[in-house]
Amino acid sequence: LDSGRLGPVKRLVNTLSAAEIGNLLESLPSAKRQVVWGLVDAEDDGEVLVHVGEDVREDLLRAMDTDEIVAAAESLDIDDLADLFEDLPDTVVDEVLKSMDRENRERLEQMLTYDEDTAGRLMNPDVVTVRADVTVDVVLRYLRLRGELPEATDHLYVVSRRRQYQGRLSLAQLLTADPAVAVNRIMDADQPAIDAETEVAEVAQRFANYDWLSAPVVDENNVLLGHITIDDVVDIIRDQAEHQALGAAGLDEEEDLFAPVPRTTKRRAVWLGINLLTAFLASWVIGNFENVLKQVVACAVLMPIVASMGGVAGTQVQTLMIRAMALGQVSASNAMHLLRKEMLVALANGILWALTVGGVALLIYRDAWLALAFGAAMVLNLLAAAFTGVFLPLALRRVGIDPALAGGVLLTTVTDCCGFATFLGLSTVLLVR
């Protein structure tokens, strides 16, 4: 379709939602991407920019002139705009700030004083507030005068004269309450507020723990700044999941599928380089056993099996550990319990597979000592794998490294080295004479 008339494509593209257009743009090579980007209605530009990854966003912004970017930014809600601000050129930022009314500008500037990845940046400052001492009837009349409520409003917030948070009132309560009753009689004063400096990961955890649908955000003086709704939390959860899945392979979740080859090469090279160092370490271990390798060529044939089984078993344990740690289920008191359990599982599986591989080795090479070395190394390496799988993530966390990112490479380094060393070491003892 893209290689011909653009009219039908334009019509098709503009039936899509902003998220779908973003998805489409991410799936196109750079040249076609620019063509389709040109076809998107100008009024949707802002929303689409919010829905694409950082790399693609830069690519799209490069094709726009300042006026277009300013127009796109002006069409956005304040919380989306705050999201985008880091990536916009300074001239655009100034223009956009100038074009806003004073209230919104102050709100935005306040949001920008908080770090990215904190509640203060995630929140939506657009909330409706009421006073505690008025009646429901007054609130209802005020709302009708006010007209349309901000998007995602599910509660009104009850604040003091100095805008300090006192409680909240759901729209459902407002609709069912006796109009004569005062707000402070029916408001929910139990809903805790989130401090604006709270990290978003902690925010997501609290929403999950308490089944919240929304929560107010306050500053250090308990002054209401805005609220966070569960749809914001969905984005955090999705980002966390991607970060974990991609991070384990040394990838950045903002990476553009069609980034230019040199940039991609450079990024990938870093991870390959780290892996090369660990691979040379395993290789050095093997190099120490040249003697047995020269005499018993079967050792070279079988050694990757021991290493690989250790890697798989260790990865299983470590994956469970990392998940349990993320859920806050692992502490010093149960780590020893877990270790004992995993060591027993490794022992049972080690014996099972030692008998299997030992039997196979005996059949092929007709050498009982080789089979013994093979089987014993298998048991030892699975035990080492279980031990590493339990303790490596705990150790990494202790020193402040995310185990989900670095754990995989380090674990397989341990299981490779240990697998090669035990098998070749045992073979040296049992087979070399």
Add this chain to the structure above:
Amino acid sequence: LDSGRLGPVKRLVNTLSAAEIGNLLESLPSAKRQVVWGLVDAEDDGEVLVHVGEDVREDLLRAMDTDEIVAAAESLDIDDLADLFEDLPDTVVDEVLKSMDRENRERLEQMLTYDEDTAGRLMNPDVVTVRADVTVDVVLRYLRLRGELPEATDHLYVVSRRRQYQGRLSLAQLLTADPAVAVNRIMDADQPAIDAETEVAEVAQRFANYDWLSAPVVDENNVLLGHITIDDVVDIIRDQAEHQALGAAGLDEEEDLFAPVPRTTKRRAVWLGINLLTAFLASWVIGNFENVLKQVVACAVLMPIVASMGGVAGTQVQTLMIRAMALGQVSASNAMHLLRKEMLVALANGILWALTVGGVALLIYRDAWLALAFGAAMVLNLLAAAFTGVFLPLALRRVGIDPALAGGVLLTTVTDCCGFATFLGLSTVLLVR
């Protein structure tokens, strides 16, 4: 604490939310778990059961008698109850159904006619409906008479006399609209309904694509059955992320951290067995080159490096592909583009690392032919890894296998075999005389 007086523990446990208690129970070994479970207030039992994984739930249910389970089940909302029903003993199911009023029993039975993992099971049937031709004022008076609204109500649904879905009305609109206006003048008729048989993954995708906060669920005759709110979608997204992270290591996300050793051993053994088969395949490849291994022991030392680098590079490509496929960003039309890009990246990185490892090999072994074989094998294996990383997930999807689950093992099998074959093959040609 657990090894002494239970009073303070009981008080502490019952200050926690159901999700936190569930988390705590999951982090305890089985014996302590039963002790703490006994301390939980009976009225929270149902909610806690909803918040734990299947394995732990079975463990907890085993310790309860029928009356306790019935009481716990009765305290739940219908949608949570539907979630739990599969795991409850038949006698309990009958008791619970008997204890419900007719309306709720019919709703529950209807939900249970839909498959697990469909919108019909995920939805909450507790919605408030109104007619299109009444005025806002009538609706307001009706709501005030009715009293409390069901949890998570953000819209009323407008239905025909035969309960067919026609549109919806947000609580915010109700509060700000002119009371004299008719519902059909202000209702949102554009919000599409979800068919009850839609898979939950598709439901999550639509919520993401259109930034929905809630959506109505209808049967095949457009009759309103209930609604899905974004907090239900959060659970799906979290489950999907866990499924992917744990599935790649051959683990089940419902698995209990403290499952008994025999059960865990059996489950882990399956994945280790699959891996053993693929490891023997790689080993068989090596076995075909015994000749060169006997003559040049350096080949045995260096060969794991080639295999390992291929595995890492291939995993990077495959991880990106699987993510892009999950987002619907990969089709036949751009797969070739992606392949070309990834092959170029692999070539560039291959040459870089071939020069590095070739140089190191030359320094250590002072053998130009060995260095050449090592470097060339590196380039070839990285190219094979990129090719496999792009096409393997596409092929797996074509034959109906989830690439996130099976992809990792298969990819490393290919890169191992290819790495060993190219390096040992080239070494045979260049070094054996």
